[in-house]
Amino acid sequence: MAGLTHGVVISSAMAPHRIALLFNANKVYDRQVIAGIGHYLNSTRVEWDLFMEEDFRSRMRDIGQFRGDGVIADFDDPEAHETLVDLHIPVVAVGGSYHDPANYPDEVPYIATDNARLIRLAYDHLIEQGLTRFAFYGLPPHPTSRWAHEREHAFRAIVAEESVEGLVYQGSPTSAGGWGQAVEELVTWLAELPKPIGIVAVTDARARQLLQACVMGGIAVPEQIAIVGIDNDPMAQLLTRIPLTSVIQGAEEMGRTAAHLLHQMLRGMDCAGTRVLVPPVGINVQASSKFHPIRSPHVMRASHYIRQYGCLGIKTEQVADYVGVSRTVLEEHFKRELKQTVHQVILTHKLDTACDLIANSDVPLADIALRCGFTSLQYMYAVFRREYDCTPRQYLDLHRKTAAT
Missing domain, CATH: 1.10.10.60 (Homeodomain-like)
Structure with missing residues (x-):
């Protein structure tokens, strides 16, 4: 009998959909998106057989031969767009938001973190602390970090709109070989900044570098430099002596929304061109940004x-x-x-x-x-x-x- 295995009838109608999740699970943002997908599956009757590459560096390899039913992927990686755009199964993209709508892919539904609101929340928090000078610590230009430059663009737009001074420093890429020089350059930049000043870091990883550089340079945090990161990464908190204030992205909500969209697409709904902008959850305020003026x-x-x-x-x-x-x-x-x-x-x-x-x-x-x-x-x-x-x-x-x- 067809479908008979060890005396059990396997109904093809009940077989779970095979879904590929193409993310870098080494990163806290990606893990939170994946967690959101898991929460959606656990709160519904949806049954998916999930594929995740054990080595994220090869997650696009042979994806064209994937005999599955759908994909949810991190489109901040340009390779994802290039590889998946012609895949003949439903694809949902997750990534950063863009101030220019032309930067979004036309072919797939797109769930985006609201970069402008992430930066606005960090900036408003520093304003509330009584600071009047601001800076941004970002990343050097790279095709895989377009989200970082969207955050830098948002910062520049805010300080221009409010007619306040806003300094930007992109620094160097993080690498073992160039780390010593990069930190020395960062310490020099921090020492030359007017103080007191509030700095928004593009990620918690970059915020942690700021805290390290302030310790090396003998710069008081937050009395001279108040720091806000983005991601609310527990690892960053473990690796710093001064607790880090951080904006909490809506990454889990992004995962839930992406799973819901793919679920609808698997049931035949046309979601092409759908754009969903997910706001931040809030801000975890810690010692690194609790500025209060001290004269002595x-x-x-x-x-x-x-x-x-x-x-x-x-x-x-x-x-x-x-x-x-x-x-x-x-x-x-x-x-x-x-x-x-x-x-x-x-x-x-x-x-x-x-x-x-x-x-x-x-x-x-x-x-x-x-x-x-x-x-x-x-x-x-x-x-x-x-x-x-x-x-x-x-x-x-x-x-x-x-x-x-």
Whole structure:
């Protein structure tokens, strides 16, 4: 009997569609798009047999021979457009938005991240912090980074419209061989900028480079340079001592929308020419952009040091040594400028970090105490009771109740 396998009848009508997802899963943006596709499949009765290339570098190889039913692909890669445009199965494109409509492909439906709104959200946040000077750290021109130049174009358009100074630095490509020189050039650029200034980085990866360069150049973040990235990449947060403010793209919504469109196309709907612009989700505000003016250079330098090492058990004497003044002089500047002692500022930093980890992670409380520089979990409990009149566990319960309302 046709379709009989091991006594089970396989109905061709019930066979799942074979769908290729052509993305670079090494990148947080691509992974979020893929997650959105997965969420769509899990929330519907759609059954797809998904193909994903294990090595993203060869994801276009032999795609012309793919015996499948549809494709969702990252069209920020020009090779995707060139390879898939003549594929005789439904294709949905995902990529960056363009200020010139002629840059969109005509042949396929296109789901785009709203680059202009990403930059506007970052810029408006810096405005809200009281900054009046702005800069943009982008990428050098390359066919695979057209999205980056759209973000640069959006930044230039905003500062031109609002008649404010907006400096742009594209820097060098990231490579192991040229990394030393690239960082030196970045430190030089940052040192020459008028300050205070807010910088929008084209990605979190570039924002992390800014933070590294500021540490190397002894430039206080955010008192002298406030930084906002794009992607809300957890890896970037792990690799920086100063928590990074970042705009959250609507990448998962892009994935859900792309899956929905392909689903409709597989059912016979004509979606050619469809354009969907997906706005950002919001902004994750962290220490890198929380600018507040400080007049004392000693307090500015000390605050920068505390943000980097405050959870590593540093004492007031170490901060004073870093600043290059006596403990007495530093304490006088802190009391005059912040109305707090150096120890109180260090403790506040540790508590703020602990509260963030308690509220936004699954890290055990004992590990949080260690990470935040408390000598023991019991001591962290004692400090919480003294400062907040509650335990860390009660703080977590209160946060969950607040989030649920």
